[in-house]
Amino acid sequence: MDRNLLKKLKEEKEKLLDSITRSEMKHLDNKSIMVIDDSEETIFMMSTFLKKTGQYNVKTFVNEFEALEEIAKQAPDLIVLDVMLKNTDGIKFAKAVGGLDVFRGPIVFISSNANFHNDIIQTFGANTHFMAKPLDTTKFTNLIVELLK
Numbered sequence: 001m002d003r004n005l006l007k008k009l010k011e012e013k014e015k016l017l018d019s020i021t022r023s024e025m026k027h028l029d030n031k032s033i034m035v036i037d038d039s040e041e042t043i044f045m046m047s048t049f050l051k052k053t054g055q056y057n058v059k060t061f062v063n064e065f066e067a068l069e070e071i072a073k074q075a076p077d078l079i080v081l082d083v084m085l086k087n088t089d090g091i092k093f094a095k096a097v098g099g100l101d102v103f104r105g106p107i108v109f110i111s112s113n114a115n116f117h118n119d120i121i122q123t124f125g126a127n128t129h130f131m132a133k134p135l136d137t138t139k140f141t142n143l144i145v146e147l148l149k
Contacts (some may be wrong), residue, residue, distance in 0.1 A: 031056040031148050032074075036067045036093070037082035037110070042133070046080065049137060050144070062086070064093050075103040078147055083111035083120070091116075091123055106147045110135065 033056055035046050043060045050058045059076065061067035064085045071079075079097070083090040090109055097103050109120050112133040120128050129147070131140055 031078070032076040033058050033078045033080060033144070033148075034067060034071065034076040035060045035080045036062075036064055036085070036090075037080075038062055038064075038084070038086040039082070042082070046135075049140075050080075056148070064088060068093070068096060071097055071103050072100060075100070075105070077105050078144065079103075079105065079107045081107050081109055083109055083113070083116045091120065094124065108143060108147070 033050055035043060035050070035058060037043050037046070037060075040062055043062060047058045047060045050056075056077075059070065061070070064087060079094075081090045081094060085093060090111075094107050094109070097107070106129060107124075108129040108131060109116070110131050110133055114132045117130045117132075120130050129143060131143070
């Protein structure tokens with residue numbers, strides 16, 4: 001085959017794949033995610049990763065009280081919440097958020113201590129979402145995309 005033809009076919013294939021990806025990610029348009037973690041390094045890593053992965057807004061908080069105020073003003077579609085926070089724990093925080101009428105979205109709990117998974121399931125039920133740190137970025141992305149459908 002002619003090299004120019006092969007190059008043209010490759011370019012067309014890439015355009016088609018980009019179009020399909022944009023179409024599949026369209027349901028994420030205008031979705032918002034709030035990341036709450038007391039580690040600024042984790043916040044930076046997760047927000048950078050989430051912004052690259054989809055077409056949605058990401059708000060980050062290292063202070064859970066400021067996050068709670070923001071949720072009361074404008075609730076996100078999904079919350080990524082560290083279990084171990086500076087002033088309280090993520091389980092108590094999630095209970096407080098659950099008491100607000102403005103937020104009914106999913107919460108993805110994250111922690112470097114996998115033992116919290118059982119506590120979270122006992123408190124919030126089997127449909128609770130938990131991921132251990134360090135995060136498997138592929139599984140994390142798939143979970144976020146699935147939850148925001």
